[in-house]
Amino acid sequence: MDTINSISYPVIFKDTLTQLVNFIEQGNYSRFFILTDEHTGEHCLPLLQERLEHLNNSYDVIEVNAGEESKNIDFCAGIWKMLIDFGADRHSLMINLGGGVIGDMGGFAASTYKRGIDFVQVPTTLLSQVDASVGGKTGIDFDNLKNIIGTFTQPKAVFIEPAFLQTLPQRQILSGYAEMLKHGLIQDAAYWSELKGADINAAPAPELVYQSVAIKNKVVVDDPFEKGFRKCLNFGHTVGHAVETYSLLNDGSKHLTHGEAIAIGMICEAWLSHKNAGLTTDELNEITTVLNNLYPRYELDETCHSVLHSLMKTDKKNQNGNINCTLLNKIGECSIDHICTEEELCDSLRYYAGL
């Protein structure tokens, strides 16, 4: 349980900060840059800087505002500008120290600066450790669409440090937990069973994080550019992404975390799976109960259906205007490219609303 080998890079779970420092030392980089936000700058950066004290390499810290609202082209341009001003050349290294926003946007900025400089991911939230850390997706939001602009670019390494999870609020832990539950639902029934009984008030055991990364990694290694089966990771995300965006756009409602929105999406898409893909009534009830108990309720009345449907139509996995869903055949097994109609999708929202 030390290292997982991904597409072209290692995901390191043991002695991560020491190994990160070794990586920097051995990489012969002209200089390096640490991208943080105010949270990771306060809680995570000091742990890393302690280890960097004896290094000869000079580095600079680039801090952006925390939160999804920062993950746009203006903040990305700010990172590019800092890299230019700090004299970053093609032999520079970017260290993305943070959650999904830092990893996605830092990866995008690095993959496009001077046509690409090396970067490593140091995910500091549970969500980014189990989800964004492998797969090579970089991106920013644009025109109110999540990750609509980005690249497939692999990091040089990923460092998963359990200590960073200790400072996370419970709500952030729960957000990451949703992706772990998804990994169980789409690929591993035993893992789902183990997780649904776990204590989710604290950070999960490192073994559980490792297992989630291993499940996701197997999928992305087989399909790095999301031409086929990688779309299985999209379970819960067709509806979930739309609900998440809706909650961010709609000032009247509270903003959902990614995991809270995906939990709603998984309930709706489990209902669609029951209707169209063979998921049994018992399994649907089990999934619904587990997720509905873990995650807060969110109001989705009829008035928001047309907005949500429009948002679903912008999903990157769609083709020819049809909305493509990944559905469960049973717990632990799924299939991709199920075309769902507007009526079916709205019915799934009604199922959630009626719980």
Next chain:
Amino acid sequence: MDTINSISYPVIFKDTLTQLVNFIEQGNYSRFFILTDEHTGEHCLPLLQERLEHLNNSYDVIEVNAGEESKNIDFCAGIWKMLIDFGADRHSLMINLGGGVIGDMGGFAASTYKRGIDFVQVPTTLLSQVDASVGGKTGIDFDNLKNIIGTFTQPKAVFIEPAFLQTLPQRQILSGYAEMLKHGLIQDAAYWSELKGADINAAPAPELVYQSVAIKNKVVVDDPFEKGFRKCLNFGHTVGHAVETYSLLNDGSKHLTHGEAIAIGMICEAWLSHKNAGLTTDELNEITTVLNNLYPRYELDETCHSVLHSLMKTDKKNQNGNINCTLLNKIGECSIDHICTEEELCDSLRYYAGL
């Protein structure tokens, strides 16, 4: 002389518009988009649209302003927005119909939209046909730096149509001619000799364009990510890019074309080659005479040296703050990674100024 096979795609020289239409028909694209500027929209698009009339596929035209000033993140965002508004999905195709700005920016927009959609290049200027058409470099200017943001992404095909060159002003022909002369200088003495005696008042014969693409292609296929010898294509560009940017920034002077600036750069770097890399006095004189006769003079007095040197320091091929030049060992042969000092670079500018 029909097709050159590049990194992962063909460069097509024969029946190009017919072959482009075949490519679209066979590609099973959900829809396609043609990126133009007002010049190619007027002079080139009608030739293509004639052929598209019988196609069933629907398409949209996206037009941006012509000129290097448009090659920035704002115009790129405009292209992204149009793609979203037109409902472009991952199975869409972008056809970049234009010169270097259209090809570079259209390639960047396509390579980052939804993490990458297919694109083809249809270069319409001599410069873009012999230079930007192969190599997979996409990019935009940012913070007054040319192509500082971009990706290495290969097009699906390149279509080189001689008819488009017939509508080009003489100054644009001459601009492309500079890159062709460079191809001879760095790789093929016989080609240099043939070119220096050619009539450059008209578009060059298709065979000459083919030869230039073949020389460049051989270099980029061996080194797609510019880790090593591909830097040979940079001959004339360390000084030339700085002079070009200077001429665009400096309102008091006229704007140089890329070729005009590169011609100055090649004279300066031929002088550096004589000093540091073995180029003989006779060869230096020959290169200087040919280029100085073909291209207009440009004033570069002492006052601009420090600005030019600062601009050279931002070159993407530099490392550890040193300025890296590609120099000629003799006509038809070059070597990369010559570190040149500020004094040497300024002396080379003085050599040009003193002609």
